Amino acid sequence: MWQYILKRILLFIPTLFIITVISFGVSRLAPGDPAAAKVGQGAEGGMGERSTINEKTIELIRKQWHLDKPIWQQYVIWTGGLFGFQMAPAFEDGQTSWSKASFTGVPDFGKSFIDNRPVFDKMLDRVPVTLTMNILAIVIAYLIAVPLGVYSATHPSTPFDRLSTFIVFALYSLPIFWVGTLAVTFLANPEFLAWFPSGGLQSPAAAAWSPWRQFTDYAYHMVLPMIVYVYADFAFISRQMRSSMLEVIRQDYVRTARAKGLDERRVIYKHALRNALIPLITILAAVLPRLIGGSVIVETIFSIPGMGELSYKALIGRDYPMIMAVFTISATLTLIGMLISDILYSVADPRISFGKKAS
Numbered sequence: 001m002w003q004y005i006l007k008r009i010l011l012f013i014p015t016l017f018i019i020t021v022i023s024f025g026v027s028r029l030a031p032g033d034p035a036a037a038k039v040g041q042g043a044e045g046g047m048g049e050r051s052t053i054n055e056k057t058i059e060l061i062r063k064q065w066h067l068d069k070p071i072w073q074q075y076v077i078w079t080g081g082l083f084g085f086q087m088a089p090a091f092e093d094g095q096t097s098w099s100k101a102s103f104t105g106v107p108d109f110g111k112s113f114i115d116n117r118p119v120f121d122k123m124l125d126r127v128p129v130t131l132t133m134n135i136l137a138i139v140i141a142y143l144i145a146v147p148l149g150v151y152s153a154t155h156p157s158t159p160f161d162r163l164s165t166f167i168v169f170a171l172y173s174l175p176i177f178w179v180g181t182l183a184v185t186f187l188a189n190p191e192f193l194a195w196f197p198s199g200g201l202q203s204p205a206a207a208a209w210s211p212w213r214q215f216t217d218y219a220y221h222m223v224l225p226m227i228v229y230v231y232a233d234f235a236f237i238s239r240q241m242r243s244s245m246l247e248v249i250r251q252d253y254v255r256t257a258r259a260k261g262l263d264e265r266r267v268i269y270k271h272a273l274r275n276a277l278i279p280l281i282t283i284l285a286a287v288l289p290r291l292i293g294g295s296v297i298v299e300t301i302f303s304i305p306g307m308g309e310l311s312y313k314a315l316i317g318r319d320y321p322m323i324m325a326v327f328t329i330s331a332t333l334t335l336i337g338m339l340i341s342d343i344l345y346s347v348a349d350p351r352i353s354f355g356k357k358a359s
Helices: 002-010 012-028 034-038 055-064 069-080 088-094 120-152 159-172 176-188 211-248 252-259 266-274 280-302 307-316 320-348 354-358
Strands: none
Touching: 002 012, 002 252, 012 069, 012 320, 034 159, 034 211, 069 088, 069 320, 120 159, 120 266, 120 307, 120 320, 159 211, 176 211, 176 280, 211 266, 252 266, 266 280, 280 307, 280 320, 307 320
């Protein structure tokens, strides 16, 4: 098992290389000149308009952001920063001197084109919020969806099964941006039902409150965004759990366990559930990075200062370093999710052999 995990981790190296190339290439395909936009020149400005602005200022900004260097040097400087190497001095004055590169040990995604702050520092300010929401969303979705799917599968064609199937399919068909907009309009609006705050994470006067009151206020602000965050994944996981359980309980070994006189709960939760969880483990690899994408919509609608809102502003402002950092992190989360899924396979079903799987 450990040998297989080591092999999978080593496969991260070429995969991450491809990810960084794609991330860098996509960001550079975006139209417009960020240096010109920084000094007030529009992205669609022509050469006639360019002559009316300070060309020297643009060149200084391009040099500061390393946009004056060839594409391959920009890529090396950026990827070197990801692994804690300061590569910029190695390419000064048009000369390549690898001896000038230094190892800092701290990841460096570059500086934001918007406010010139280090991208890593800006992400550290936003990651706790998005990470908290993502972890809560995954836990809540699985805690609700798995029991609901198991109960529906073990009680097919009952009124509860039919009603839950209808509700879950209806929830899954509703887009997040539409549900979020309706939630703010009707549940956080004094003209309708002001049950929840319309945005943010804390009330304006929360700084003067006690720690417990601050915590309850934070939780109160998180209720509505978390409902919008969770409902689609919960609906999808629940249907997958039901389908998988229906297939498993029809297998011969389940019928044999029942024929031996075992208790029905023991048959379902000890023999059938572990095998029925295998498709849900596969789904985990897709749910983990998808939550980052969903956070863009939820955090923008509810004005939550997280990675989603930061990503959206980076796209609008053509902030290349931030866009590349978010793209790389999302892709890395996908790889981590796939690795976790492979490890959990053997936990859910001991019959799965890593050796046979590798062959």
